[in-house]
Amino acid sequence: MNEKPTFILAGNGPYENRGCEAIVRGTVKILKYYYKDPSFLCVSFFQNQEQFEKQSREEFDPAIVHKKANKRQSKFDPNWLLRLPFRGIYPELYKSWMYKEMIPHIKNSTSVLSIGGDNYSLDYGIPKKFIYLDDVVLESKKPLIIWGASVGPFEKIPKYEKYMKEHLQSITGIFARESATINYLDKIGITDNVYEVADPAFLMDATEPQPNKKIEIEENSIGINLSPLMVRYFSNGDMGSWINTATKIVEDISNQTNNRIYLIPHVTTSHSNDYLFLKKVRENAKISKENIILLPPTYNASETKWIISKMKLFAGSRTHSTIAALSSYVPTLSFAYSIKAKGINRDIFGHEDYCLSPEDLTPETVTKKIELMLDRRKKIISELKTSIPRIKDKALLAGETLMNITG
Structure with missing residues (x-):
């Protein structure tokens, strides 16, 4: 069992999206099972400073510290116009600005997990900020895992799909949470760094309200x-x-x-x-x-x-x-x-x-x-009681796979 490693969990949204919180809780549970006394640096995108401070203040797991990734907060941000040419002309500097709170911690981390579920898709537009995340980590020579995620499809934009194929092949590991992602990645020729897991949120404990x-x-x-x-x-x-x-x-x-x-x-x-x-x-x-x-x-x-x-x-x-x-x-x-x-x-x-x-x-x-x-309720419950333990095992085994490929 590896002792006291630090994991960076990056690219997530705020806990006001309960799915984002569920991914963190499940991931932390998985890694605590395989590693001794791990700590976690969550580098997430927030809509404003108040949201970030509230989440940091209300975090109940002492192993988790929150940091924020930078982005244009709104069209009313007086500095965003200045940053547009900065982003286009100096992409390396823009990446460094976006992840400036994370970069000093990469060197001493065990690995960086890009979390968030469906960030690497076209569901919310071109996933540029997550590509930037990947670039920053890979340039630091640290393991980068797309963790418990759905990926693609990108076929609506053929040129971008070709770019993403090359990019995804550079990732240390793509931990795919469902078979549709695995099938799509296989179709575009990405197999060697793909691992079948399940969404870490399957492992989050339910807690009765206070x-x-x-x-x-x-x-x-x-x-x-x-x-x-x-x-x-x-x-x-x-x-x-x-x-x-x-x-x-x-x-x-x-x-x-x-x-x-x-x-x-x-x-x-x-x-x-x-x-x-x-x-x-x-x-x-x-x-x-x-x-x-x-x-x-x-x-x-x-x-x-x-x-x-x-x-x-x-x-x-x-x-x-x-x-x-x-x-x-x-059901x-x-x-x-x-x-x-x-x-x-x-x-x-x-x-x-x-x-x-x-x-x-x-x-x-x-x-x-x-x-x-x-x-069909009784039949569906019976099916779930057969399948869900298997799905939870797949989610948990992501931790073992991580240990095997990162050392």
């Missing part, structure tokens, strides 16, 4: 997570239309199943806030508000997982909300807008029957699928 945040969950309830992010893939970006559809989905599920509904936010950042979206859905719903409970945005990732674990069935759009449910043996319908949800479902069930693509997100289709899953 007394000041205590919540009673009614038995046989259905949990639903719907996000504003889905508008990118629905109704040509018309948010009003997406809110109306989401509202009708919730109404129909409540009417057809006669179960209490818990609306569960999983990301509550200022630019993508499930809570505010679900609040509008609840306000617009033409059913008794007693039958729709909106969770406040005060629960952390492990507390949210505990709440989700109490559900009879869960339907979610945020990938890590569905991982929280699946890893708790809760789960995934609203899948990218390969990651389909790949994860395929690895667990051997099929994608419990996924719905954006084009299938109609109230009638969603409600029928949920009714079908409720009828």
Whole structure:
């Protein structure tokens, strides 16, 4: 067992994205299992200084220290115009500025894990800042792992796909969290540095909320997570239309199943806030508000997982909300807008029957699928109890693989 190593966990978002927190908690659990007294430097992207300070202040694991990566905070940042030519003309200096709080620590680290789940994709545009992260670490001659992630596809931009193929081949290890990523990387000729694992969030413990945040969950309830992010893939970006559809989905599920509904936010950042979206859905719903409970945005990732674990069935759009449910043996319908949800479902069930693509997100289709899953509930739970221990073992074995390839 390696003693007192330091790992840099870089490229993540803030804990207000519970998925980002879940990745950290699961990763720390994995590495503490294989290494003696490890410490962790989390270098993440924050929206502002206040968010960073709040996360640092509320961190409960003494082994974790938070640092921030730099980025243009908003178009109102008075210095961002000055940095645009700086970024274009002096990319090396721009990389150094972006990761200046991390760079002094790379030399004494055991390895750098690029975490975040789906950073290396086109889901949020060209992943330039993560390529910069890779460059900074590789130039320092330290092991760099794309950790527990989905990668690609990049085929929508053929020239960029060619560039990414070359770039990804330079990475020490790509720890792929689902088979769809492995299949895609194999298709473009990347195999030698690819390792099959599972998302570290499968290993995050569920924690009952503290007394000041205590919540009673009614038995046989259905949990639903719907996000504003889905508008990118629905109704040509018309948010009003997406809110109306989401509202009708919730109404129909409540009417057809006669179960209490818990609306569960999983990301509550200022630019993508499930809570505010679900609040509008609840306000617009033409059913008794007693039958729709909106969770406040005060629960952390492990507390949210505990709440989700109490559900009879869960339907979610945020990938890590569905991982929280699946890893708790809760039958789960995934609203899948990218390969990651389909790949994860395929690895667990051997099929994608419990996924719905954006084009299938109609109230009638969603409600029928949920009714079908409720009828199959015992069978699905049995399948999960068979598959999830295997998935958790794959997540945990990422630590052993890391030791083997980094020494």
